[in-house]
Amino acid sequence: MAINSILSVKDLTISFNTFEGEVNAVRGVTFDLKEGETLALVGESGSGKSVSTKAITQLLPQRHTTISKGEIWYHDHDLLKKSSKEMKKIRGKDIAMIFQDPMTSLNPTLTVGRQIAEPLIEHRGMTKQAAKVEAIALMRKVGIVAAEQRFHQYPHQFSGGMRQRVMIAIALACHPKILIADEPTTALDVTIQAQIIDLLKELQAEFATSTIFITHDLGVVANIADRVAVMYAGKIVEIGTVDEIFYNPKHPYTWGLLASMPTMKMDNDDLYTIPGSPPNLLNVPTGDPFSSRNMYALEIDFQEEPPMFKVSETHYAATWLLHPDAPSIEVPEEIKRRNEQFVSILAAKGADSDE
Amino acid sequence: MGKYIVKRILITIPVLLMVTVFCFIIVNLAPGDPTDLYISENATEQQIAQMRSSLGIDQPFPIQYFKWLLNLVQGNLGFSFASRLPVIDVLPTKIIATVTLMASTLLVSYLLAIPLGIISARKQNGFVDNLITGVSFLGISIPNFFFGLALIYIFALQLGVLPTGGMETLGGSGGLVDRMQHLILPTIVLAAFYCSNMIRYVRASMIDIFAENYMRTATAKGLKETLILWGHGVRNAWVPIITVISTDIPKMLGGAIVTEQIFQWPGIGQWMISAINARDYPVLMAINLVAAVSVLVFNLLADLLYAAVDPRIRY
Ligand SMILES: Nc1ncnc2c1ncn2[C@@H]1O[C@H](COP(=O)(O)OP(=O)(O)OP(=O)(O)O)[C@@H](O)[C@H]1O
Numbered sequence: 001m002a003i004n005s006i007l008s009v010k011d012l013t014i015s016f017n018t019f020e021g022e023v024n025a026v027r028g029v030t031f032d033l034k035e036g037e038t039l040a041l042v043g044e045s046g047s048g049k050s051v052s053t054k055a056i057t058q059l060l061p062q063r064h065t066t067i068s069k070g071e072i073w074y075h076d077h078d079l080l081k082k083s084s085k086e087m088k089k090i091r092g093k094d095i096a097m098i099f100q101d102p103m104t105s106l107n108p109t110l111t112v113g114r115q116i117a118e119p120l121i122e123h124r125g126m127t128k129q130a131a132k133v134e135a136i137a138l139m140r141k142v143g144i145v146a147a148e149q150r151f152h153q154y155p156h157q158f159s160g161g162m163r164q165r166v167m168i169a170i171a172l173a174c175h176p177k178i179l180i181a182d183e184p185t186t187a188l189d190v191t192i193q194a195q196i197i198d199l200l201k202e203l204q205a206e207f208a209t210s211t212i213f214i215t216h217d218l219g220v221v222a223n224i225a226d227r228v229a230v231m232y233a234g235k236i237v238e239i240g241t242v243d244e245i246f247y248n249p250k251h252p253y254t255w256g257l258l259a260s261m262p263t264m265k266m267d268n269d270d271l272y273t274i275p276g277s278p279p280n281l282l283n284v285p286t287g288d289p290f291s292s293r294n295m296y297a298l299e300i301d302f303q304e305e306p307p308m309f310k311v312s313e314t315h316y317a318a319t320w321l322l323h324p325d326a327p328s329i330e331v332p333e334e335i336k337r338r339n340e341q342f343v344s345i346l347a348a349k350g351a352d353s354d355e
Numbered sequence: 356m357g358k359y360i361v362k363r364i365l366i367t368i369p370v371l372l373m374v375t376v377f378c379f380i381i382v383n384l385a386p387g388d389p390t391d392l393y394i395s396e397n398a399t400e401q402q403i404a405q406m407r408s409s410l411g412i413d414q415p416f417p418i419q420y421f422k423w424l425l426n427l428v429q430g431n432l433g434f435s436f437a438s439r440l441p442v443i444d445v446l447p448t449k450i451i452a453t454v455t456l457m458a459s460t461l462l463v464s465y466l467l468a469i470p471l472g473i474i475s476a477r478k479q480n481g482f483v484d485n486l487i488t489g490v491s492f493l494g495i496s497i498p499n500f501f502f503g504l505a506l507i508y509i510f511a512l513q514l515g516v517l518p519t520g521g522m523e524t525l526g527g528s529g530g531l532v533d534r535m536q537h538l539i540l541p542t543i544v545l546a547a548f549y550c551s552n553m554i555r556y557v558r559a560s561m562i563d564i565f566a567e568n569y570m571r572t573a574t575a576k577g578l579k580e581t582l583i584l585w586g587h588g589v590r591n592a593w594v595p596i597i598t599v600i601s602t603d604i605p606k607m608l609g610g611a612i613v614t615e616q617i618f619q620w621p622g623i624g625q626w627m628i629s630a631i632n633a634r635d636y637p638v639l640m641a642i643n644l645v646a647a648v649s650v651l652v653f654n655l656l657a658d659l660l661y662a663a664v665d666p667r668i669r670y
């Protein structure tokens with residue numbers, strides 16, 4: 001069954017003109033978002049996850065951002081070519097976003113109700129009264145009790161988890177086709193995180209929203225995602241279905257990421273960290289930017305960036321190890337062992353969707 | 356809320372008392388003696404003593420102070436040494452003159468500073484921003500006596516379109532237009548500093564606000580730019596702006612002293628200079644009291660306004 005793509009990002013290349021020079025934050029990112037799916041974006045801090053997704057709705061600071069190449073196709077339109085006026089009609093209506101920090105993402109001087117009602121009035125042409133009724137319904141839907149009273153309250157009267165529920169209500173107010181959630185649970189404590197993830201899963205199923213989900217938490221990825229894209233130094237280095245990424249990862253960086261996930265069973269001494277640090281994007285080294293941290297690096301890794309090698313119809317990875325001439329390297333035992341923890345999460349998810 | 360106001364006013368009383376004590380000490384420690392000014396050089400010892408007792412300055416300081424305080428409670432601010440008129444009778448006309456000048460300065464400043472500060476912040480580091488920031492820097496740094504005299508020279512002496520000073524044309528028929536004309540130059544001089552200062556505050560707070568996450572949320576919702584700017588942005592700028600207004604208004608009295616002097620504006624500032632020269636203690640005490648009360652009143656007003664514009668603040 002071929003599922004249509006709702007969003008196609010092609011060769012997106014973004015740099016920032018800063019005081020120190022040109023920061024090459026995104027260096028040719030290509031991916032599709034399929035209708036109804038959840039695509040997880042993972043990767044170290046600074047790998048370009050937020051910048052790539054902000055470009056979709058033109059949320060990057062115009063003055064010092066250069067989008068030198070690329071296309072972002074949504075419904076036969078290249079979003080990069082949209083004027084800011086046209087973009088306004090798409091933001092919040094077709095493509096909505098949820099951000100990391102619920103404590104500061106709501107306006108402290110406006111009631112929560114009004115902030116939820118705003119997109120309804122703007123995009124769905126509702127009257128103030130109708131928007132209020134709908135906003136209260138949305139608040140109930142995202143699990144806010146006593147919604148009528150809380151409609152009139154201000155953000156400071158809400159806890160972090162409740163504020164993130166409000167952000168979700170705002171994002172889903174106009175039934176967007178695409179939801180971009182940029183680390184929506186990072187700032188919350190663990191139990192609240194689980195609640196928010198469950199809520200998002202539930203609502204996503206109900207609204208059939210296609211979702212790009214940025215996170216550092218591979219447990220969340222295993223729980224929520226259909227496909228995973230791994231980013232490193234402004235590029236997608238591996239992309240595939242969840243099963244492919246967790247059971248059969250091909251890129252040494254993905255191996256490192258998986259190995260660095262803490263598990264319930266192990267002591268902290270066991271915790272693996274990828275040696276070294278990400279390259280300076282002001283001056284990206286020649287060859288594969290990951291080579292200096294890669295214990296499996298080949299000579300060519302220091303000379304030329306690897307292209308995307310096809311592993312399967314749905315699975316691609318940018319590592320020279322996949323070149324026919326490369327020595328064959330097995331997935332390290334360590335990774336295999338650690339991956340066992342994801343099996344239970346993936347199995348639970350499978351059971352869910354069978355119901 | 357009502358309870359809070361009463362509490363604040365009650366706290367104010369000891370503060371005011373302290374201020375008057377300090378003022379009393381400073382005024383009396385200042386070199387010079389009123390009798391030097393009001394009596395001829397060859398007056399006899401006896402005449403001087405008589406003078407001192409009639410002015411009430413023959414008694415020890417604490418007694419003088421308590422007498423002053425006792426009178427104050429009864430609404431009596433004493434008699435001016437220089438004019439022999441009751442201070443309380445002169446005070447209102449002086450206050451009205453100064454308040455008129457300040458009100459017009461404030462009006463002009465806010466009408467200009469809020470839009471200019473916002474434009475400046477939106478075009479941060481662009482040509483327009485540099486122009487606005489540059490001109491406001493000039494406005495802050497230009498000495499008001501120099502700027503005032505330059506304006507008088509150009510508009511009153513050379514072009515002859517505006518009066519050199521005063522509140523209205525002496526011996527003229529008065530009227531609103533005449534008064535407005537007299538108001539223009541001193542307003543410009545005071546506003547040059549005040550408005551420039553204000554632009555910098557508005558600009559800085561708006562730059563901070565534009566970087567806030569909730570502004571990103573407003574944009575991501577697809578709202579119209581005017582709604583994002585006024586409904587989400589400027590709304591959050593009121594707290595810092597009110598802080599500046601309330602602390603700057605009493606400070607303006609300081610600026611008004613020089614400006615009123617240059618333009619012969621018959622307000623508190625000019626009155627104060629002449630009172631200092633005349634060692635007119637009762638007048639000086641009255642002016643100090645007015646200044647102290649205005650500081651306290653504006654602080655209280657600001658606190659009440661905070662609660663009105665920021666839902667997180669409740670008393
Ligand atoms: N406005 C900006 N000006 C200059 N550089 C920027 C700007 N925004 C992002 N960058 C740079 O772009 C790179 C990618 O940033 P991005 O925010 O996309 O990382 P990320 O993958 O989302 O990381 P994190 O997991 O920490 O959120 C970083 O090196 C960052 O410093």
Ligand SMILES: [Mg+2]
Nearest residue numbers: 049050051182
């Ligand atoms: Mg990010």
